[in-house]
Amino acid sequence: MKYQIVIAGIGGQGAVFLVKVLSIASALANQKCLGTENHGMSQRGGSVSCYVKIGDFYAPAIDEGQADLLIALEGAEALRNIQYLKKNEGTIVVNADKKFPKLDYPSFCIDAFSKAKKKEFPIDALNVYMLGATLALDPHFPFTCKEIEEAITQMNAKVAQKNIAVLHQGINDAKANA
Amino acid sequence: MKQILMGNDAIALGMIHAGVDMVSGYPGTPSSEILGNFQKYSRTFTCNTYAQWATNEKVGFEVAYAGAISGKRTCATMKQVGLNVASDALMSASYIGLKGAMLLISCDDPGFYSSQTEQDSRSFAKFARIPVLDPSTPQEAYDMVKLGVEISHQFESIVMLRPVMRVSHAREICEVDEALHVKPLKGDFERNIPRWAAVPPAGRFRQGLEQFERLDVIKAWNWEHLIEPKTKAFKGEKVLCLTSGTGDGYVREAISELGLKADVLKFDMPYPLPKEKVEALFEHYEKVIVFEEPMPCIEEQLSSPKLYGKLTGHLHKIDEFSKDKVLNALANVGVIEPLNTYKNAKYTEELPKRPPNMCPGCPHRDVHYAITKVFKKKKSIYTSDIGCYTLGLNQGAIDTILCMGASVSMASGFSISDPDKAVVSTIGDSTFMHSGVAPLINAIYQNHKFVLVILDNSTTAMTGRQTTPERTNPHQIDIKRIVEGCGVECHEYIYEPDLNKTVDFIKSLQECYKTATAPVVAVVREFCVLDKERVEGHLGNAFVEVDQDKCVACDSCITTYKCPPMHYNEAGKIEIDPFLCAGCSACLDVVCPTDAFVEVKEK
Numbered sequence: 001m002k003y004q005i006v007i008a009g010i011g012g013q014g015a016v017f018l019v020k021v022l023s024i025a026s027a028l029a030n031q032k033c034l035g036t037e038n039h040g041m042s043q044r045g046g047s048v049s050c051y052v053k054i055g056d057f058y059a060p061a062i063d064e065g066q067a068d069l070l071i072a073l074e075g076a077e078a079l080r081n082i083q084y085l086k087k088n089e090g091t092i093v094v095n096a097d098k099k100f101p102k103l104d105y106p107s108f109c110i111d112a113f114s115k116a117k118k119k120e121f122p123i124d125a126l127n128v129y130m131l132g133a134t135l136a137l138d139p140h141f142p143f144t145c146k147e148i149e150e151a152i153t154q155m156n157a158k159v160a161q162k163n164i165a166v167l168h169q170g171i172n173d174a175k176a177n178a
Numbered sequence: 179m180k181q182i183l184m185g186n187d188a189i190a191l192g193m194i195h196a197g198v199d200m201v202s203g204y205p206g207t208p209s210s211e212i213l214g215n216f217q218k219y220s221r222t223f224t225c226n227t228y229a230q231w232a233t234n235e236k237v238g239f240e241v242a243y244a245g246a247i248s249g250k251r252t253c254a255t256m257k258q259v260g261l262n263v264a265s266d267a268l269m270s271a272s273y274i275g276l277k278g279a280m281l282l283i284s285c286d287d288p289g290f291y292s293s294q295t296e297q298d299s300r301s302f303a304k305f306a307r308i309p310v311l312d313p314s315t316p317q318e319a320y321d322m323v324k325l326g327v328e329i330s331h332q333f334e335s336i337v338m339l340r341p342v343m344r345v346s347h348a349r350e351i352c353e354v355d356e357a358l359h360v361k362p363l364k365g366d367f368e369r370n371i372p373r374w375a376a377v378p379p380a381g382r383f384r385q386g387l388e389q390f391e392r393l394d395v396i397k398a399w400n401w402e403h404l405i406e407p408k409t410k411a412f413k414g415e416k417v418l419c420l421t422s423g424t425g426d427g428y429v430r431e432a433i434s435e436l437g438l439k440a441d442v443l444k445f446d447m448p449y450p451l452p453k454e455k456v457e458a459l460f461e462h463y464e465k466v467i468v469f470e471e472p473m474p475c476i477e478e479q480l481s482s483p484k485l486y487g488k489l490t491g492h493l494h495k496i497d498e499f500s501k502d503k504v505l506n507a508l509a510n511v512g513v514i515e516p517l518n519t520y521k522n523a524k525y526t527e528e529l530p531k532r533p534p535n536m537c538p539g540c541p542h543r544d545v546h547y548a549i550t551k552v553f554k555k556k557k558s559i560y561t562s563d564i565g566c567y568t569l570g571l572n573q574g575a576i577d578t579i580l581c582m583g584a585s586v587s588m589a590s591g592f593s594i595s596d597p598d599k600a601v602v603s604t605i606g607d608s609t610f611m612h613s614g615v616a617p618l619i620n621a622i623y624q625n626h627k628f629v630l631v632i633l634d635n636s637t638t639a640m641t642g643r644q645t646t647p648e649r650t651n652p653h654q655i656d657i658k659r660i661v662e663g664c665g666v667e668c669h670e671y672i673y674e675p676d677l678n679k680t681v682d683f684i685k686s687l688q689e690c691y692k693t694a695t696a697p698v699v700a701v702v703r704e705f706c707v708l709d710k711e712r713v714e715g716h717l718g719n720a721f722v723e724v725d726q727d728k729c730v731a732c733d734s735c736i737t738t739y740k741c742p743p744m745h746y747n748e749a750g751k752i753e754i755d756p757f758l759c760a761g762c763s764a765c766l767d768v769v770c771p772t773d774a775f776v777e778v779k780e781k
Contacts, residue, residue, distance in 0.1 A: 076532075
């Protein structure tokens with residue numbers, strides 16, 4: 001199995017957290033995993049793009065036209081990274097409202113900001129919420145809900161319960177939306 | 179056992195497993211996590227180790243080097259530009275050698291992600307004549323730490339490990355040792371004056387000859403252990419790809435994904451290379467292409483009419499590697515037709531630019547703002563330095579950035595070369611300790627007239643909030659007393675999120691500057707908003723919104739203050755993003771010329 005995921009967002013939104021969760025999930029699913037993330041200068045509210053490559057890979061970065069999935073924690077950051085998607089078939093799961101443009105890729109928009117504004121979930125769990133949406137919407141996503149839950153627990157057992165609740169909220173909202 | 183590790187984590191664990199028990203260095207992306215992770219593993223494995231941040235890379239190198247001379251296994255960590263600072267020590271240490279072992283870890287940053295240069299530490303190893311190992315993944319980084327420590331001891335030479343950002347910040351499931359097998363060595367300095375205190379010319383001449391002998395032995399070892407075994411996998415293709423580090427991953431993926439025919443030879447130790455033996459391999463090939471980053475270190479050691487690389491103009495000369503660049507190179511050399519496999523259309527409409535910015539609530543922003551407000555742009559030069567406050571660039575508050583400590587020495591230079599302008603210099607506390615003190619002494623003894631503002635948030639914020647000398651030991655190390663000890667007054671301002679007060683303080687410095695005959699020095703006691711210990715009570719007290727009727731969309735807040743929550747809404751007025759606002763309330767006064775910023779009433 002080979003599956004390449006780009007995670008895009010703004011520094012501080014927790015893209016790196018998702019890289020960690022997905023790499024733990026790979027280990028749980030007995031898959032090889034190689035990824036890369038942004039630190040330092042890239043962290044300070046700037047654009048962030050992280051890569052997770054599941055399966056047999058040798059280079060940590062993802063090239064243009066290669067990603068199966070783009071998880072974007074913000075709309076403009078999704079658009080900034082669409083060139084990494086496989087032509088016409090790479091899937092986009094993005095936190096954006098209805099104004100997100102029509103693209104030649106299967107795209108799923110979740111308006112997570114407006115839900116957070118209504119206090120439906122805490123904004124600092126946006127990353128986990130969008131991971132939930134991905135679980136519900138990407139039919140080829142290589143992990144089960146159980147594996148993701150276990151990975152979230154391994155990351156930080158103390159806040160796991162809260163995070164898993166947000167994960168399921170993301171799953172349910174996405175299903176209701178779709 | 180298997181463990182999910184980031185590259186810098188794998189390196190730290192490798193050090194523990196290799197019996198390293200003395201580590202010194204200075205933070206710098208992408209190397210910063212190594213030392214902290216080593217401290218973490220020291221606790222996990224209950225190892226009694228020394229692992230501390232030095233004031234700069236040269237100090238860190240020298241501390242570790244003395245440990246290695248005493249027979250211990252040691253390590254110095256830094257980023258590639260930090261190696262420039264440590265290079266004075268490295269160049270001599272490489273002549274002298276060592277007794278225990280020393281791994282010099284210098285992390286490179288192809289693509290300038292967080293660095294001012296794209297220099298290649300492997301080329302520095304070549305310059306200093308020490309062997310260098312170049313890992314391509316976290317797993318290899320772990321393995322090469324252990325190998326590097328071992329051969330450092332064997333050859334009595336410093337060994338460099340050169341991970342690039344895509345290794346240091348890569349994450350991989352790695353196979354690592356479960357238990358500790360190697361015990362740290364005891365330090366026991368043996369007096370050997372002709373060796374440890376060799377003086378020129380005779381002493382160093384002798385050591386220079388020994389250095390060449392040592393290199394010959396290492397070249398032979400490189401061939402026997404690292405290069406020749408890999409040639410067994412050759413399939414007799416017409417093209418040979420020579421790779422090193424991350425270049426190898428891109429080449430292997432491109433070749434396997436496109437089913438291209440080529441043999442690949444990866445150099446784990448790209449310097450020193452056994453030139454003749456490697457060149458003899460070329461006989462069976464039509465073309466030999468070197469894939470390495472960021473500079474042509476391997477290519478410079480070899481020569482053949484069949485050899486293609488950066489020097490021959492067939493590969494990119496700048497920026498990080500990618501599979502698309504591999505295909506370009508193969509096409510340039512004439513091995514394949516040009517291919518668009520790794521090209522795809524970008525989004526064509528304009529997207530909001532998101533350069534890195536100072537955090538909401540960061541005190542640096544207020545100080546930069548106040549400086550440009552008081553010292554008018556037309557009549558001032560703003561020199562600055564390396565750290566979060568470099569992002570004052572976004573506010574138009576910085577004219578020059580060079581390297582660590584240069585804000586102070588360049589202020590001296592400008593005060594001489596353009597005396598009609600006021601020079602205002604900003605430097606952080608960690609950078610001041612690193613290399614700001616020496617230029618301040620220089621400025622004071624020569625009576626250079628400028629303003630120096632030391633932004634003291636008591637942490638090395640940009641690289642992940644590593645501790646600083648005055649944070650760990652505030653009773654002995656204090657910036658104000660250091661400045662006073664250099665012979666000038668140190669004005670002090672305890673930062674408040676009240677721009678009137680911050681502007682007034684900078685005005686008081688301007689008054690001093692008018693009659694000054696030496697540097698006017700000030701320290702602003704700040705905090706980092708990400709520093710949980712210090713930030714408490716400073717943020718979240720009063721949130722701000724914009725009175726839409728008063729906002730005239732004049733741009734002044736988003737150009738001179740530039741706090742991330744401030745942005746234009748659909749009505750063309752400024753709005754503050756409540757998710758991003760830190761509630762420092764500093765922008766309530768001064769920033770808006772029409773007083774449109776008002777406090778959010780309790781809901």
